Amino acid sequence: MASFSSSLKAILTLAFLVIFMGSSSAQLSTDFYSKSCPNLFSTVKSVVHSAIAKEARMGASLLRLFFHDCFVNGCDGSVLLDDTSSFTGEKRAAPNFNSARGFNVVDDIKSAVEKACPGVVSCADVLAIASRDSVVILGGPNWNVKLGRRDARTASQGAANNSIPRPTFNLNRLISSFNAVGLSTKEMVALAGAHTIGQARCTNFRARVYNETNIDSSFAQRRRGNCPRTTGSGDNNLAPLDLQTPTAFDNNYYKNLINRRGLLHSDQQFFNGGSTDSIVRSYSNSQGSFTSDFTAAMIKMGDISPLTGSKGEIRKNCRKIN
Numbered sequence: 001m002a003s004f005s006s007s008l009k010a011i012l013t014l015a016f017l018v019i020f021m022g023s024s025s026a027q028l029s030t031d032f033y034s035k036s037c038p039n040l041f042s043t044v045k046s047v048v049h050s051a052i053a054k055e056a057r058m059g060a061s062l063l064r065l066f067f068h069d070c071f072v073n074g075c076d077g078s079v080l081l082d083d084t085s086s087f088t089g090e091k092r093a094a095p096n097f098n099s100a101r102g103f104n105v106v107d108d109i110k111s112a113v114e115k116a117c118p119g120v121v122s123c124a125d126v127l128a129i130a131s132r133d134s135v136v137i138l139g140g141p142n143w144n145v146k147l148g149r150r151d152a153r154t155a156s157q158g159a160a161n162n163s164i165p166r167p168t169f170n171l172n173r174l175i176s177s178f179n180a181v182g183l184s185t186k187e188m189v190a191l192a193g194a195h196t197i198g199q200a201r202c203t204n205f206r207a208r209v210y211n212e213t214n215i216d217s218s219f220a221q222r223r224r225g226n227c228p229r230t231t232g233s234g235d236n237n238l239a240p241l242d243l244q245t246p247t248a249f250d251n252n253y254y255k256n257l258i259n260r261r262g263l264l265h266s267d268q269q270f271f272n273g274g275s276t277d278s279i280v281r282s283y284s285n286s287q288g289s290f291t292s293d294f295t296a297a298m299i300k301m302g303d304i305s306p307l308t309g310s311k312g313e314i315r316k317n318c319r320k321i322n
């Protein structure tokens with residue numbers, strides 16, 4: 001009897017530890033800062049609002065930063081770190097160099113948040129909230145952002161080069177890079193709808209508009225107009241990812257794909273006679289199914305390998321470790 005009750009006690013203790021430790025160390029929650037930083041959401045939103053009022057594209061740039069943060073060792077603010085003597089940061093990785101932007105706005109948000117609640121809110125969470133606010137301000141859907149991420153103490157140029165999908169990828173490689181972080185093919189197509197806002201550089205769409213055949217010819221011609229054929233000339237010239245409404249978060253991205261007006265090679269891969277055509281068709285027909293799948297997938301992307309509990313730190317300055 002005594003040994004039965006002591007083994008029952010051991011089992012219960014173990015179960016408690018598994019459940020309690022599991023949830024306290026790895027779970028994000030929407031009310032994480034409700035006591036420690038009650039004005040967090042309004043503080044972030046007002047800075048994002050003025051940044052977008054100044055330049056509408058900034059909403060797109062912030063959303064992309066969150067994607068590039070989450071795909072590289074999880075959503076841990078690593079993309080925000082400047083280079084140091086001990087590591088080369090992610091800002092210098094190919095997908096980010098001369099391309100990722102919005103770091104000054106993240107600094108402005110972080111300063112405002114530090115003023116309201118010093119040393120409490122991570123840069124990784126600031127980016128998660130700023131992305132949601134950007135989507136909402138540009139007319140897209142709202143969602144409750146899960147919080148409680150802590151900031152990485154290191155960054156990896158190599159990991160960024162390996163983990164962030166490239167515009168040259170074919171469908172299978174795109175699928176594998178999303179699968180590698182636990183996101184499904186359907187979630188990938190929903191998340192790619194983020195290309196309803198923002199801009200891309202000629203260097204990333206030159207080959208598509210000059211060499212590809214699954215492209216609307218008048219669209220290709222128009223884009224060639226501001227993207228010279230020769231590599232090295234006009235590389236940084238910009239074109240909107242969504243030719244119709246580049247500062248409105250809507251489902252036009254999918255309508256463009258059906259008309260073979262995807263700007264990037266990777267965009268058009270989602271509607272090119274393959275397994276994702278039906279998903280593109282359904283999002284192009286229904287703004288509602290796009291927005292509900294997009295928000296669910298954003299929450300899932302935000303859940304990628306967060307640092308929680310006592311891991312990482314709450315950075316004071318998003319550009320450097322404490």
Ligand code: HEM
Nearest residue numbers: 060061064067099165166167191194198199200201204266
């Ligand atoms: C499917 C794989 C993806 C590829 C290959 C890809 C690639 C790219 C490329 C090449 C650019 C243009 C960068 C430049 O020319 O400087 C870009 C821009 C952008 N991407 Fe993606 N992307 C992908 C998925 C996503 C996802 C999942 C999101 C967010 C959820 C996202 C958000 C954005 C935004 C908003 C911009 C515009 C940024 C700005 O105007 O500053 N992308 N992407």
